Amino acid sequence: MAVENTSNILIIGAGTWGCSIALELARRGHTGIKVLDGSPFPSAISAGNDLNKITEEANEPSENDSDETYFWNRITQIAMQAWTHDPLFAPFYHETGFIMAAPADLVPLNSKEDFHKTMPEGVLQGNFPGWHGFWKQRGAGWVYASGAMKALYGEARRLGVQFVTGELEGKVEELILTSGHDAVLGARTSDSVIHTACKTILAAGANSINLLDFKKQLRPTAWTLAHVPLSAEEAQLYRNLPVLYGVDRGFFIEPDIERHEMKICDEHPGYINLVIDSNGDTHSVPFARRQIPKEAETRMRRLLSETTPQFSGRKFSFARICWDADTVDRMFLIDKHPVLENLVVAVGGSGNGFMACPAIGILVVDNLEEAGQIEERVRKMMRWRPETSVHRDWWDAQGRCGADGKVIDFRDVEEWTSI
Template structure:
């Protein structure tokens, strides 16, 4: 990329987790003319990264890794290094440990495989007493019916998501990045094309933002701005909070993440508001809408700070199995959280072959936040043409993987009724905080 210089105009479309990471990394590499567009102030209330916590697992590549494993472990290595040593990201990583479990026989082999692959110190868990002993008395009071799993004592935990996004945003600002983040000046309506390339983006105020290089990292909404040839399926998950008492907050501090592939997970109460976040596990929701012109069915994201009652019920079932003492409390917060799945659940970070000035950085596939620091590195390397060959191949533009794609493929996720759900078929939503 000989035409790329530190004075080149770089336009980043999307100011969420990946957009802030990309902007920060480019600014650290000396790029002086970076503009980020987003339709909401950062952190956006609809961004997946605007969250109290996300699961974090460490990792490192080895000589025995397959190419696919190498890509995964190399990104883990880059991210882990940043979460542990980078002044921007280090304050937000809590290596509290991670409990992985299953409660249905069909998924026990998955747990066994994860335990064999785990590089950290582990403790097998085979009885309710084993699970209860992983946390202080009075926390895990449930009966854990059919649960089997293990505690990874080292090499995993959680990160304070919103704090990390805000820190990356503020440091990028300090380094000179320009953010236009509101419903008018920052809302991108379309990309701007020349006869042969992408040359910018138009915002809701009518302004055309032209640039030498455009980076599209608008999460689940990216598919509304560019044709990904069925490589992206916007998929949503459901989360909720319960308000904890001050005594409970102290008792529940520094606990390992508790994750069951069949029913859900929770992470310790957040330090700011003392709320416990939990998620009911399922293969995801889509919002299937058929285009009246092409007849093609697509999943179209939308924002909502409520969840389907079906998810509330499943979340309470998970709490009854683990922490029944709080399972019937009212929810203090809930929302749907969008990501975008690629067919193989590997990231898509590449230049589409027809457009030399466009880089797409999409396809978090449920793993995007823990990789936040590494994403900025990967995108900057693609922009500069220096990305590692194995990462380049793993993140390549690959529409051949989406031919005849099954939009309802669970992609090896479990929980609920083991199907991808459709928001168009939701009968009832929660009414948290509504009069």
């Protein structure tokens, strides 16, 4: 086996979180940073390699908040500071507003006419049967996801971060441990090269379960998305739209101005791919597919028929499943491993990972540097916590709606699209 020179810090995963971590390390003056990923950048299976993601401001954290509320308010505050003020992040944030069910101090929407008035005439033509919600006109919108990812990657490289990607050179097959199995020395890639490092950060999203026993703390869960092609004239008409999100239907965001495609997602508690390993343990194992179940397409067309029926019969130009990793409580898992020295885990996006992207690098590097910058209440919510998953219900919808409110088994999918 060939052995490479030791890096100071090795990051496994060049997705949204991996790039955010690499950038923050480099900005703070760390050197010898290497990032490994099994796919060329940007990865076709990375959840962040997407047209857009929803983002929204939160309240100022209060000592009277519950721990969960305090955590999300603080994380969102850190992230939105970057999305609105950091010169690298800010160009990708679009403050178009956000329409969904929300607290009653916002603009109420109770009829199809109410919904129609939120967008230019002719955009929303549906009857919105049974829809009720609210319109948040400021402090919310969307982020150009793949553009932000590429900016993170480019700036990290400019600051000296080394990216090693590809099915051989970048794909990690295993973590390299000491003989006593009490510390991580680095990782071995598919070309049999050992990449050693003083510190290793595992940030490979849903695929992280292939490299480490998370004691059932992670459940890789997949959602479904598609693109609706528009004409240049339609794309111009649909610019600067507020995000429209139905908690049991799905959402769409204004179209991509270059390719004239509008992303649409159906809302559901997620798909899982359960397998039983040789030890008899159950896991959800991610896989890549640039198609979606036909049932997901049916749900998307229902969303369109109720909101923009002019598009309900239009052929999709693109579709894929998109994986994330759910923790039991949907809080992030960012912590030093309790047994394996020199290993930090940064996983468990739980459907909120991209919005928090700018905060992730800060949180991980604060953890790595041990300088005490992380508030104790925030640290507590992100800790390594296998006690929460002892009797994990793999079918827990975790508060999500749509598709009868049930987690869906990929093994039950009878037909896929041919997009």
